[in-house]
Each structure stands twice: as C-alpha cells, then as structure tokens.
Amino acid sequence: EAQVTQNPRYLITVTGKKLTVTCSQNMNHEYMSWYRQDPGLGLRQIYYSMNVEVTDKGDVPEGYKVSRKEKRNFPLILESPSPNQTSLYFCASGTADSRSSYEQYFGPGTRLTVT
C-alpha cells in the first residue's frame, strides 16, 4: 500500500530534551516536506527536500533540523524543544515531475507537546 508513515504519533516531552520524529514513504517520491499545523495558522512549512542530500528551509525552520540520507526517509529533529514547538506535525511527499500530478501525500500526523 502506498503510504507515508510517521512515528511517533503522539509525544509528550520536556523542554530541552532532544527528539526525532521519523517519516518514511514507499512511493519513490523525490520531494518530501515537514509542516506544522496550529489553530488559525493553517499549515506552515518547516523544511523540504527535493532529493537525497538536498534540503531547504521553509517558512518556520528555526529550532528544527532535517536530513535526507535516503530517498524514502526524512526525519525531523528538535535538538532542544521548547513549549512554542507544541504543535501537530505532518510529513508529506510528492513528485516534482511536471508531467505528473503535484499532489502531496501526507502522513497521519504527530502531535507533540513540550512542557
């Protein structure tokens, strides 16, 4: 089944404790992205990647890191989480091929609470 998976789905942590949210896709997509969703603010892009070893900042990259060592995986790293990073996080993947659909496929979301 074609899908984007994220783990964990729910996470409660404390300020300053490093954490990683994993994202994996099995559709051989070149493009992967991380978003955070907050009430009234819609979806805001954190980082995105067009291919292996290529990453770019989105609108709200501060406090986050990513890596793209393999095509299928795009982990989100919070080195020192703070309460303002409490949010719902979505990973997404898609193709950048102009001959195809530009649809982004979203993972199920990770609800992060930082106390």
Next chain:
Amino acid sequence: GENVEQHPSTLSVQEGDSAVIKCTYSDSASNYFPWYKQELGKRPQLIIDIRSNVGEKKDQRIAVTLNKTAKHFSLHITETQPEDSAVYFCAASRWDSNYQLIWGAGTKLIIKP
C-alpha cells in the same frame, strides 16, 4: 515572497446548497493552485488543483476557477452533502521553480442538515 489569504474562515451552508471559498495570492509568478480537504482528526488530502494555463477545472461536484489578472482562485462545491463538512485549505506555488506551497489559513465548512 508569496502570501495567500483565504476567506471566509468559517462557512455554514444548508445541505444541498452551494459553497464558495476564495483565495487571493500576491506573487504573479505562481503557477500551481491546489485545494486540500482535512476532515476532523485526519490528514489533509488533495481534492482538486489547477495550473495557471487553465481558467477552470471541474471534478463532479467540485470546481476551481482561477483569475490570474485579479490573482484569485475559488473553490466551488455544489449540492453540498454532510460529508463535505471539513476544513479546506488553498495553496499557491511556483511549483516548477521553488517547490514551496504557501498555504491559506483554512476555511471550516459546516453543512447544516
């Protein structure tokens, strides 16, 4: 950079009536405009999209119109049904150059029985 404004933030319509959600964008070079639907507790899913070389696209009860001169695009849902209740997001992008989607803040659509 690109900025996308979406209106209204909440829309309540009677079942069977039509719903229209409008988005305006600032970057005249944007060329790709998708609409995503997010049901409560679920992930966003693409429902329809349009590229800048066409003015309208339809898929059953859903249509999107694009006015490049005025820099706005709209989602039209006809014969609304209870399952249309959700949050709808528009987005704009120069997809073939910077691959970034800039999102509207969302519209909560409520279908009244």
